Amino acid sequence: xxxxxxxxxxxxxxxxxxxxxxxxxxxxxxxxxxxxxxxxxxxxxxxxxxxxxxxxxxxxxxxxxxxxxxxxxxxxxxxxxxxxxxxxxxxxxxxxxxxxxxxxxxxxxxxxxxxxxxxxxxxxxxxxxxxxxxxxxxxxxxxxxxxxxxxxxxxxxxxxxxxxxxxxxxxxxxxxxxxxxxxxxxxxxxxxxxxxxxxxxxxxxxxxxxxxxxxxxxxxxxxxxxxxxxxxxxxxxxxxxxxxxxxxxxxxxxxxxxxxxxxxxxxxxxxxxxxxxxxxxxxxxxxxxxxxxxxxxxxxxxxxxxxxxxxxxxxxxxxxxxxxxxxxxxxxxxxxxxxxxxxxxxx
Amino acid sequence: xxxxxxxxxxxxxxxxxxxxxxxxxxxxxxxxxxxxxxxxxxxxxxxxxxxxxxxxxxxxxxxxxxxxxxxxxxxxxxxxxxxxxxxxxxxxxxxxxxxxxxxxxxxxxxxxxxxxxxxxxxxxxxxxxxxxxxxxxxxxxxxxxxxxxxxxxxxxxxxxxxxxxxxxxxxxxxxxxxxxxxxxxxxxxxxxxxxxxxxxxxxxxxxxxxxxxxxxxxxxxxxxxxxxxxxxxxxxxxxxxxxxxxxxxxxxxxxxxxxxxxxxxxxxxxxxxxxxxxxxxxxxx
Amino acid sequence: xxxxxxxxxxxxxxxxxxxxxxxxxxxxxxxxxxxxxxxxxxxxxxxxxxxxxxxxxxxxxxxxxxxxxxxxxxxxxxxxxxxxxxxxxxxxxxxxxxxxxxxxxxxxxxxxxxxxxxxxxxxxxxxxxxxxxxxxxxxxxxxxxxxxxxxxxxxxxxxxxxxxxxxxxxxxxxxxxxxxxxxxxxxxxxxxxxxxxxxxxxxxxxxxxxxxxxxxxxxxxxxxxxxxxxxxxxxxxxxxxxxxxxxxxxxxxxxxxxxxxxxxxxxxxxxxxx
Numbered sequence: 001x002x003x004x005x006x007x008x009x010x011x012x013x014x015x016x017x018x019x020x021x022x023x024x025x026x027x028x029x030x031x032x033x034x035x036x037x038x039x040x041x042x043x044x045x046x047x048x049x050x051x052x053x054x055x056x057x058x059x060x061x062x063x064x065x066x067x068x069x070x071x072x073x074x075x076x077x078x079x080x081x082x083x084x085x086x087x088x089x090x091x092x093x094x095x096x097x098x099x100x101x102x103x104x105x106x107x108x109x110x111x112x113x114x115x116x117x118x119x120x121x122x123x124x125x126x127x128x129x130x131x132x133x134x135x136x137x138x139x140x141x142x143x144x145x146x147x148x149x150x151x152x153x154x155x156x157x158x159x160x161x162x163x164x165x166x167x168x169x170x171x172x173x174x175x176x177x178x179x180x181x182x183x184x185x186x187x188x189x190x191x192x193x194x195x196x197x198x199x200x201x202x203x204x205x206x207x208x209x210x211x212x213x214x215x216x217x218x219x220x221x222x223x224x225x226x227x228x229x230x231x232x233x234x235x236x237x238x239x240x241x242x243x244x245x246x247x248x249x250x251x252x253x254x255x256x257x258x259x260x261x262x263x264x265x266x267x268x269x270x271x272x273x274x275x276x277x278x279x280x281x282x283x284x285x286x287x288x289x290x291x292x293x294x295x296x297x298x299x300x301x302x303x304x305x306x307x308x309x310x311x312x313x314x315x316x317x318x319x320x321x322x323x324x325x326x327x328x329x330x331x332x333x334x335x336x337x338x339x340x341x342x343x344x345x346x347x
Numbered sequence: 348x349x350x351x352x353x354x355x356x357x358x359x360x361x362x363x364x365x366x367x368x369x370x371x372x373x374x375x376x377x378x379x380x381x382x383x384x385x386x387x388x389x390x391x392x393x394x395x396x397x398x399x400x401x402x403x404x405x406x407x408x409x410x411x412x413x414x415x416x417x418x419x420x421x422x423x424x425x426x427x428x429x430x431x432x433x434x435x436x437x438x439x440x441x442x443x444x445x446x447x448x449x450x451x452x453x454x455x456x457x458x459x460x461x462x463x464x465x466x467x468x469x470x471x472x473x474x475x476x477x478x479x480x481x482x483x484x485x486x487x488x489x490x491x492x493x494x495x496x497x498x499x500x501x502x503x504x505x506x507x508x509x510x511x512x513x514x515x516x517x518x519x520x521x522x523x524x525x526x527x528x529x530x531x532x533x534x535x536x537x538x539x540x541x542x543x544x545x546x547x548x549x550x551x552x553x554x555x556x557x558x559x560x561x562x563x564x565x566x567x568x569x570x571x572x573x574x575x576x577x578x579x580x581x582x583x584x585x586x587x588x589x590x591x592x593x594x595x596x597x598x599x600x601x602x603x604x605x606x607x608x609x610x611x612x613x614x615x616x617x618x619x620x621x622x623x624x625x626x627x628x629x630x631x632x
Numbered sequence: 633x634x635x636x637x638x639x640x641x642x643x644x645x646x647x648x649x650x651x652x653x654x655x656x657x658x659x660x661x662x663x664x665x666x667x668x669x670x671x672x673x674x675x676x677x678x679x680x681x682x683x684x685x686x687x688x689x690x691x692x693x694x695x696x697x698x699x700x701x702x703x704x705x706x707x708x709x710x711x712x713x714x715x716x717x718x719x720x721x722x723x724x725x726x727x728x729x730x731x732x733x734x735x736x737x738x739x740x741x742x743x744x745x746x747x748x749x750x751x752x753x754x755x756x757x758x759x760x761x762x763x764x765x766x767x768x769x770x771x772x773x774x775x776x777x778x779x780x781x782x783x784x785x786x787x788x789x790x791x792x793x794x795x796x797x798x799x800x801x802x803x804x805x806x807x808x809x810x811x812x813x814x815x816x817x818x819x820x821x822x823x824x825x826x827x828x829x830x831x832x833x834x835x836x837x838x839x840x841x842x843x844x845x846x847x848x849x850x851x852x853x854x855x856x857x858x859x860x861x862x863x864x865x866x867x868x869x870x871x872x873x874x875x876x877x878x879x880x881x882x883x884x885x886x887x888x889x890x891x892x893x894x895x896x897x898x899x900x901x902x903x904x905x906x
Contacts, residue, residue: 054531074534081535101536354725361722369744376755439645448656454882456839462863463659471674479675569748571842586750612751
């Protein structure tokens with residue numbers, strides 16, 4: 001169990017003017033599974049390589065249980081990194097790949113064989129030890145890469161986009177496997193991804209990094225319910241933003257007065273709400289019901305996306321197809337934005 | 348037009364030229380080495396040329412020398428080439444210059460390199476002059492024989508000069524397309540710098556390096572002008588010996604020359620086998 | 633991967649790099665100095681007297697160096713053009729089609745790259761006698777095809793392997809004749825390959841020694857033959873001058889094609905022959 005602390009970690013590549021990573025600070029509790037989330041090129045993989053000792057930070061520190069590891073060579077850090085494309089050594093058998101780390105530590109042959117067999121069983125790939133990596137499916141290669149990392153019992157495990165190369169049905173299987181192994185072995189685990197769904201599904205906590213800086217570090221559901229700002233909300237699929245003024249639990253904008261869940265914030269702000277939380281109304285009986293014009297609709301099988309105009313705002317709503325049957329573009333309708341689903345962003 | 352006909356027509360001129368010139372030349376050489384040439388009335392093949400070649404001490408000395416030249420040059424060049432490639436994939440002051448000279452060197456014919464080595468390492472060459480300047484030798488004959496010498500040091504130096512860039516450029520390209528992530532994985536799994544080179548990078552570049560080395564071996568085994576310039580008179584490298592036999596005033600020596608040419612061809616056949624085996628494997632992985 | 637690079641490692645790299653640079657240019661230096669030397673006797677580190685004598689001789693009408701230069705250029709150009717004409721179709725067949733016996737055909741074409749010239753040229757010589765091709769420029773050009781053609785085919789098959797013939801179908805369906813399709817669609821697409829392959833085929837022919845010596849029989853005196861003769865007869869100053877001229881096309885071609893020399897392209901394979 002290792003507590004990982006990242007302090008003002010910064011990386012400026014030689015010749016670059018902008019830092020690839022700008023003063024990232026993060027506390028990761030022992031045994032926790034944390035996601036570094038951000039668009040490609042935001043410095044996630046750079047962060048991982050610096051934690052693993054494969055890249056030297058320009059400034060800042062990385063400590064494990066309070067001790068700086070920056071001067072430890074990568075092979076002595078107790079960190080193993082699993083790359084996105086698995087990078088199984090192509091000329092070695094699966095068993096040799098998995099046993100690689102132990103061989104480097106000069107563990108004796110019989111012991112390596114024993115532990116390789118055990119770990120291959122844990123990742124549910126018994127009997128594949130003699131195959132070559134090229135003979136495995138993507139999902140199997142991913143498990144071998146995971147087994148190869150776990151066999152050396154690292155203090156910290158780093159995973160680069162662990163689910164992104166997998167088909168939808170394999171993702172859930174792999175997610176369960178990673179979670180169960182991680183919990184069982186209690187390894188502090190950090191993974192990076194550009195896919196918010198992957199982060200939410202797998203992580204205990206998510207750190208969102210945009211433009212080389214950390215935006216928000218929170219539990220997955222907080223990013224949907226309580227995004228810190230508009231760019232964070234947008235990253236998680238937020239579409240609906242209305243500028244206005246908040247006072248005493250009431251939000252005034254071009255849409256008129258809307259109720260807020262509480263009285264805590266006052267002043268200028270932006271109101272946001274998830275498309276899936278908007279309801280079609282038949283009358284004004286519910287609070288926060290406003291006029292809208294349906295401009296377009298998109299049938300997606302299990303849901304229907306509606307494009308609406310509320311005053312001068314373009315809003316998106318996601319509804320159950322049955323609820324919106326018969327509505328046609330151009331039609332004027334009523335929508336309710338329940339007070340308990342709105343979230344106020346103040347600058 | 349069917350695909351088969353199209354393929355045939357596309358390939359026909361090339362196969363005709365290579366078939367007639369290369370394999371024709373090889374076949375005629377083979378026939379003449381057996382003293383079989385119906386056109387000029389030789390209708391009874393025999394092994395007399397091979398008998399005289401294989402009972403000749405000079406041939407064995409020559410074969411051993413040539414093998415030594417090819418093997419030593421190839422091994423030294425391969426090792427240095429890997430070292431140079433390791434160096435060239437890192438950033439350092441002067442890297443662009445080394446890169447340019449590597450490529451420049453590829454375009455310089457072996458003959459020029461051989462003459463350059465001659466002027467550097469002969470007993471009146473630049474290094475001998477330096478040694479004299481520093482008072483290490485008094486006369487030219489005091490300088491160790493590095494060219495025309497029995498160990499073929501000059502020849503090997505020339506090949507190393509030419510082939511380190513050749514193998515190096517191929518190995519470097521190999522390393523660059525492999526990238527550094529495999530080594531990063533190895534380091535992260537607990538391998539030291541040396542271990543990650545030994546167990547990960549080396550096996551990955553080995554097939555590419557081997558196929559380049561095979562070309563170098565075959566070339567150095569069969570090249571004429573380099574040992575002709577830098578080699579000792581006796582024993583001479585096999586291609587030099589074969590040429591001498593072929594141009595001997597005694598026409599009876601020609602079949603022996605052909606027999607030696609066939610020996611060179613057979614050895615390169617073995618090299619082709621290795622090349623094909625390893626270049627295929629390189630494609631598969 | 634650049635974690636913790638000490639000053640030691642950096643200066644080690646710089647030093648080995650410097651050593652490499654010196655070693656790579658070293659053999660060319662005495663050649664260059666000799667060409668400007670007016671006698672350069674042991675144990676002088678540099679010539680006592682400098683002169684342009686060797687260069688004047690080299691460029692004089694009586695020396696025959698200029699004639700030899702034009703002859704060599706002509707032979708290499710002819711071998712290159714023939715290699716392109718024959719090699720492009722063959723490269724297309726090998727790069728774009730799968731057929732039975734393809735591996736065997738590839739092996740046949742690969743063989744001359746690895747088997748040294750001396751192994752086949754003796755046999756060719758005895759056939760060329762009866763065909764009257766010995767001691768002729770034609771014979772020399774033909775025999776130069778042995779190293780240049782396989783090499784051209786190799787480069788072109790690499791080009792055609794990455795070439796999409798659907799462009800040709802598209803052109804045909806838009807009304808282009810086969811000839812126009814080749815001229816306006818295929819040729820521009822494969823032109824870079826033809827240029828690079830052709831330049832290197834030129835260099836391969838340019839550097840041939842033993843093939844020219846035997847088939848040319850001393851009558852077809854290309855630059856390398858002249859260079860060899862001067863080198864073995866002890867005229868170091870003239871050797872230096874011819875040597876400098878002899879490496880010029882390579883330098884020129886290098887400057888034109890440096891980015892193709894990455895070793896990733898099949899083109900580099902041909903340098904095993906030079």
